[in-house]
Amino acid sequence: MNIALLGYGKMGKTIEQIAVNRGHNIVLKIDKDDTDYDITKADVAIDFSIPTVAFNNISNCINHTVPVISGTTGWLENYNKAVALCKEKNGAFIYASNYSLGVNIFFELNKTLAKMMSSLKQYNVSMEEIHHTQKLDAPSGTAISLANDIISNNENFKDWKLNEHGDYIIPITAKRIEDVPGTHTITYQSEVDTITLEHVAHNRQGFALGAVIAAEWIIGKTGVFTMKDVLGI
Known part of the structure; x- marks a missing residue:
């Protein structure tokens, strides 16, 4: 699948490595100051950005019917808005404070x-x-x-x-x-x-692997989910 990485810091780079090793393509690598990009190139987006841009990243994905996985923390005052938008647009969204x-x-x-x-x-x-x-x-x-x-x-x-x-x-x-x-x-x-x-x-590998697994899982689904849904626990 084609993945957009929203946030290309240490976590983004680790996610890239794991995703490529699992046979996926990274079609976008977006840093916090990048605003001019076409999110519809991606089958799914993984957001590990920063608190000030996370909600905009998530909203942009939902508005363009791109499923989005977010692991950014510190933005949850807008979480209910993201959930409402996802339901309104019949989108697909997972937020987890930790994907390990x-x-x-x-x-x-x-x-x-x-x-x-x-x-x-x-x-x-x-x-x-x-x-x-x-x-x-x-x-x-x-x-x-x-x-x-x-x-x-x-x-x-x-x-x-x-x-x-x-x-x-x-x-x-x-x-x-x-x-x-x-x-x-x-x-x-x-x-x-x-x-x-x-x-x-012990390292970032566990967080990154969980995010990629969540991205694989959400393809073809609509709704607001958690890692309990992904893991079936």
Whole structure:
């Protein structure tokens, strides 16, 4: 299939390598300042751009009936607009805060643990995420997804805050360290013990592979989907 890469940074280049190895063609490589291009050259678009242009990229794809996979974080104030546009235009759209197959299993483990811990009010939960220094948003979209899933499945927590503690709050610590692809650690702590759930990405390959698999999956479909749909979990 013919793929447009919207965002051609480190992730875009890794996606290109994996897509080509899987027999696909890259027909567009768009950086953040590129606006004059024909998205209809592509069978599908993969957006790993930056927060300020992500919604425009996604809207452009949907308006031209090109299925779009987005992994850009930090733009979600416009997510509902993207969903509404996709439904209006009968388009195809997947957003995920993380396309790693392992992380999506991690999401499900996090929900299960949150449910199990709901009746154990003696445990406080906290989260730490570590990423490379080029990551623009904090906390990461993955950390936000994890925190929101805990809140939805555990009545002891009502909100999350960056670097802030409080009653019913999940505190998230965000660190930026050179060349760290992504580490997420969830900690439940009581006076007597600690339970830790952690995912450590070793490189960008897992994120890129998941995005390409999602792009392959969405061809011929219409609707708004998630990685749970792609993976059948």
